[in-house]
Amino acid sequence: MYSGWANENAPSGAKCLELLEVTDQRYIDAMLPDDEDGAEGGSPATYKVEVYTGDVKYAGTDANVYITLYGVEGDSGFQKLKAGKTKNLFERDQIDTFEVMTDHDLGPLHKIRVKTDGTGLGAGWFLGHVLVTPQSLPSSPSAGGGSPNDEIESLYFGCNQWFDVTEGDGLLDRELKPGKKPRPGG
Numbered sequence: 001m002y003s004g005w006a007n008e009n010a011p012s013g014a015k016c017l018e019l020l021e022v023t024d025q026r027y028i029d030a031m032l033p034d035d036e037d038g039a040e041g042g043s044p045a046t047y048k049v050e051v052y053t054g055d056v057k058y059a060g061t062d063a064n065v066y067i068t069l070y071g072v073e074g075d076s077g078f079q080k081l082k083a084g085k086t087k088n089l090f091e092r093d094q095i096d097t098f099e100v101m102t103d104h105d106l107g108p109l110h111k112i113r114v115k116t117d118g119t120g121l122g123a124g125w126f127l128g129h130v131l132v133t134p135q136s137l138p139s140s141p142s143a144g145g146g147s148p149n150d151e152i153e154s155l156y157f158g159c160n161q162w163f164d165v166t167e168g169d170g171l172l173d174r175e176l177k178p179g180k181k182p183r184p185g186g
């Protein structure tokens with residue numbers, strides 16, 4: 001019967017079209033990353049973040065701490081500061097070092113935001129300051145493997161305040177601006 005022949009052909013024709021579309025879409029998707037090469041700020045960046053917990057009684061905390069870096073080219077997003085290995089973070093008079101990674105270079109940083117979730121016993125935290133140092137990317141692994149490039153300037157974000165609902169202004173969320181590192185005895 002002609003109708004049967006026609007009905008059999010129609011779906012297979014449609015299938016062919018679908019396959020073509022899928023192939024097309026995959027082709028386009030595969031091409032997209034290449035097209036983005038010319039886009040601004042496309043390469044990922046890493047920032048070394050050093051957090052100094054103040055030398056004050058009960059300064060340490062076991063609460064979770066989060067950071068956002070703000071640059072002229074965008075922000076890092078809300079990121080939890082966590083250690084690669086198990087370590088008691090954010091204890092009194094202690095420096096904890098982290099890496100914050102972003103999908104593009106943020107440009108000159110003008111602000112950071114630090115926040116704790118206030119969890120755990122004695123959740124209060126006295127933050128001394130935060131140092132942020134943009135890291136140069138290992139574009140070509142060198143044989144020497146020493147320090148990356150020249151010295152890159154660290155940004156000093158002073159705080160010297162509590163992140164504690166029962167201390168000071170009670171804030172658990174602060175924005176810090178870069179400033180001059182106070183000289184000892186100065």
Ligand SMILES: [Ca+2]
Binds near residue numbers: 062063088091
């Ligand atoms: Ca701790």
